[in-house]
Amino acid sequence: MATTAVAVPKHGDASDPILQRAAAVLRRGGLVAFPTETVYGLGANALDPAAVARIFEAKQRPLNDPLIVHVAGDDLDGLARLDQLPDPGRARQLMAAFWPGPLTLVLPRGARIPADVTAGLDKVAIRMPDHPIALALIRAAGVPVAAPSANRFGHVSPTTARHVLDDLDGRFDLLIDGGPTPIGVESTVLDLTGDEPAILRPGGIAREDIERALGAPVRVARRAADGAAAMPAPGMLDRHYAPRARLHVCAGLDELLARHAEHAAAGRRAGALLTDAQSEACAGIGPQFVLGAGLAEVARSLYAGLRALDAAGVDAILITDVPRGGLGDAIADRLRRAAAP
Numbered sequence: 119m120a121t122t123a124v125a126v127p128k129h130g131d132a133s134d135p136i137l138q139r140a141a142a143v144l145r146r147g148g149l150v151a152f153p154t155e156t157v158y159g160l161g162a163n164a165l166d167p168a169a170v171a172r173i174f175e176a177k178q179r180p181l182n183d184p185l186i187v188h189v190a191g192d193d194l195d196g197l198a199r200l201d202q203l204p205d206p207g208r209a210r211q212l213m214a215a216f217w218p219g220p221l222t223l224v225l226p227r228g229a230r231i232p233a234d235v236t237a238g239l240d241k242v243a244i245r246m247p248d249h250p251i252a253l254a255l256i257r258a259a260g261v262p263v264a265a266p267s268a269n270r271f272g273h274v275s276p277t278t279a280r281h282v283l284d285d286l287d288g289r290f291d292l293l294i295d296g297g298p299t300p301i302g303v304e305s306t307v308l309d310l311t312g313d314e315p316a317i318l319r320p321g322g323i324a325r326e327d328i329e330r331a332l333g334a335p336v337r338v339a340r341r342a343a344d345g346a347a348a349m350p351a352p353g354m355l356d357r358h359y360a361p362r363a364r365l366h367v368c369a370g371l372d373e374l375l376a377r378h379a380e381h382a383a384a385g386r387r388a389g390a391l392l393t394d395a396q397s398e399a400c401a402g403i404g405p406q407f408v409l410g411a412g413l414a415e416v417a418r419s420l421y422a423g424l425r426a427l428d429a430a431g432v433d434a435i436l437i438t439d440v441p442r443g444g445l446g447d448a449i450a451d452r453l454r455r456a457a458a459p
């Protein structure tokens with residue numbers, strides 16, 4: 119019972135008829151799901167509180183979980199008050215280094231951004247996505263686009279158009295199918311409003327790369343560290359990015375194989391998410407989803423793998439932990455949250 123229209127852009131620049139149609143949907147207050155370089159987003163005109171309210175309703179997302187505003191240029195006039203930052207130069211430096219790209223900056227909220235977007239916070243999260251369809255859509259709409267990941271709240275983020283429909287079909291107006299998203303985990307969220315920058319959520323831009331750009335160490339915020347009334351980054355909820363089956367993160371392949379055997383002995387089906395090399399070493403383990411080789415490939419296919427094993431009806435999903443550093447920080451963060459009870 120598919121009810122949401124799905125369209126594939128013809129050439130993908132702002133004059134594309136499909137993107138023109140999507141832009142018109144946004145301008146009249148509708149919801150458009152679209153690809154970014156990280157995951158698919160569910161977008162609305164960020165300047166229209168009624169449209170923004172529809173996002174929360176469609177996702178069944180709590181109203182105290184603020185949205186990221188997506189822009190197609192670095193003119194933030196009315197969107198953010200860089201002049202109110204302790205160090206405006208730092209923000210400019212990071213935008214020059216990483217935009218467009220998977221770095222979301224938390225900045226003092228500008229007067230044009232309704233409080234509904236930011237869950238009442240006086241800070242707004244802004245990013246410029248590095249995806250031709252997302253950029254063309256925002257330009258064609260002529261407004262900033264508020265967009266969370268296009269999944270049901272708490273579920274695994276979507277990296278294909280099919281994932282979006284599986285979660286939200288019929289709950290929004292138009293889905294732009296741009297194929298699988300290249301990075302596969304969400305953007306890094308960096309709060310610049312304090313005296314020192316703080317990573318609220320590790321993501322597509324590595325902490326090391328931010329540190330290199332700033333020439334200074336960057337800390338990772340711990341949960342509830344600042345005691346804010348609204349959740350500082352609800353990506354920080356314990357159980358988030360979660361499949362239906364119970365996920366277990368194993369220290370190594372020996373533990374994974376032992377747990378797989380334990381499940382089988384108890385009459386339960388466990389699925390495994392394996393790298394290329396692991397899959398070759400344990401061809402007899404099933405069902406298994408092969409993630410690829412290296413952190414970038416694992417990041418790109420992780421959410422598809424979690425969804426595929428869920429769809430296969432397994433009781434449990436097993437994966438080995440990843441090395442920290444680079445994209446490993448984001449992958450490890452998502453695994454930890456997805457595995458939380």
Ligand code: TXA
Pocket residue numbers: 154156157158159160183184185186220222224236239241242243247265266267268303304305306307318319349350351352353354
């Ligand atoms: O890669 C991404 O960031 C994707 C694509 C669609 O852009 N978007 C995404 O949005 O992951 P969402 O809503 O699923 O996650 C946004 C995160 C949440 O953890 C949220 O709490 C945090 O950003 N955030 C948004 N506004 C904030 C604010 N004003 N202050 C602190 N954190 C904020």
Ligand code: MG
Pocket residue numbers: 266267275
């Ligand atoms: Mg999300």
